Amino acid sequence: MSKKVRKAVFPAAGLGTRFLPATKAQPKEMLPLVDKPLIQYGVEEAIQSGIKNIVVVTGRGKSAIEDHFDVNFELEYILQAKGKKDLLQLVREVSEMIDIAYVRQKEALGLGHAVLRSREIVGHEPFAVVLSDDVIDSEVPCLRQLLDIHDFFGASVVALMEVPKEQISAYGVVDAEPVDHNGAKNRLYRVRNMVEKPNAEDAPSNLAIIGRYILVPEIYQSIEAVEPGAGGEIQLTDALKHLLRNRPIYGYRFEGKRFDAGDKLGFLKATVEFALRRKDLGDSFREYLRNLKI
Numbered sequence: 033m034s035k036k037v038r039k040a041v042f043p044a045a046g047l048g049t050r051f052l053p054a055t056k057a058q059p060k061e062m063l064p065l066v067d068k069p070l071i072q073y074g075v076e077e078a079i080q081s082g083i084k085n086i087v088v089v090t091g092r093g094k095s096a097i098e099d100h101f102d103v104n105f106e107l108e109y110i111l112q113a114k115g116k117k118d119l120l121q122l123v124r125e126v127s128e129m130i131d132i133a134y135v136r137q138k139e140a141l142g143l144g145h146a147v148l149r150s151r152e153i154v155g156h157e158p159f160a161v162v163l164s165d166d167v168i169d170s171e172v173p174c175l176r177q178l179l180d181i182h183d184f185f186g187a188s189v190v191a192l193m194e195v196p197k198e199q200i201s202a203y204g205v206v207d208a209e210p211v212d213h214n215g216a217k218n219r220l221y222r223v224r225n226m227v228e229k230p231n232a233e234d235a236p237s238n239l240a241i242i243g244r245y246i247l248v249p250e251i252y253q254s255i256e257a258v259e260p261g262a263g264g265e266i267q268l269t270d271a272l273k274h275l276l277r278n279r280p281i282y283g284y285r286f287e288g289k290r291f292d293a294g295d296k297l298g299f300l301k302a303t304v305e306f307a308l309r310r311k312d313l314g315d316s317f318r319e320y321l322r323n324l325k326i
């Protein structure tokens with residue numbers, strides 16, 4: 033029996049340079065998709081996957097994230113006084129959602145380095161990592177899909193997605209062999225090797241790692257063991273490759289649609305699709321789009 037995954041780590045100390053100037057004085061994790069900040073989508077996915085303990089790795093200028101998941105007495109008082117029950121409930125739901133801990137990453141030295149900062153809080157148990165830039169819309173939450181694989185094999189699991197060759201160099205890429213699982217031949221992979229941000233010509237496949245991971249605690253030793261890699265940063269992909277020497281790693285081509293909301297175009301696509309699906313906005317927004325002369 034594999035240990036239950038209870039905690040999800042959200043690295044959120046990055047500088048958000050792809051989204052300047054919006055992220056100059058505001059964390060990119062707080063950019064709203066329709067009316068919810070990016071990080072809340074990831075947190076809700078974790079909760080819907082059965083994980084209640086959230087660990088956010090923050091940095092300078094990220095206090096809005098802490099305030100968002102905290103109680104706002106003043107706002108609640110005013111909403112109550114004005115009888116705005118629906119809004120009050122919305123605001124309360126966010127602070128009641130989770131048990132949350134914060135740990136600081138003083139310098140943005142890479143994703144691996146950020147994850148290593150969670151070691152004291154996570155301890156010796158498997159845990160999830162969620163990159164809130166990657167917003168995933170799916171019937172079964174993506175993290176839940178990975179957890180099911182973890183529960184079966186007791187091993188680390190990364191989310192995979194097929195990516196066109198022209199875009200592959202923006203990702204961690206795996207060399208992996210398919211494994212039959214639950215009657216499907218093209219979802220589960222056993223990872224043989226991986227590389228962070230390869231040139232398109234050197235990429236071992238078109239299977240990119242997407243920002244959802246289930247990791248065994250031994251990953252912390254591997255992060256400590258690796259040297260800075262792509263971009264001079266301590267890369268999680270390099271640590272996973274190190275872990276592969278004595279632990280199996282699985283890749284799961286999840287069912288669902290992923291938006292790269294850390295990128296301007298990806299963010300716009302996510303905004304449009306999420307708005308179209310909203311009960312309160314969808315019809316009028318669709319009507320508006322239809323009437324645009326494009």
Ligand code: G1P
Pocket residue numbers: 143163165166202203204205228229240241242243267268269
């Ligand atoms: C990170 C990871 C990369 C992964 C990507 C998914 O890169 O390092 O392996 O493919 O997230 O979004 P970043 O987008 O932070 O450069």
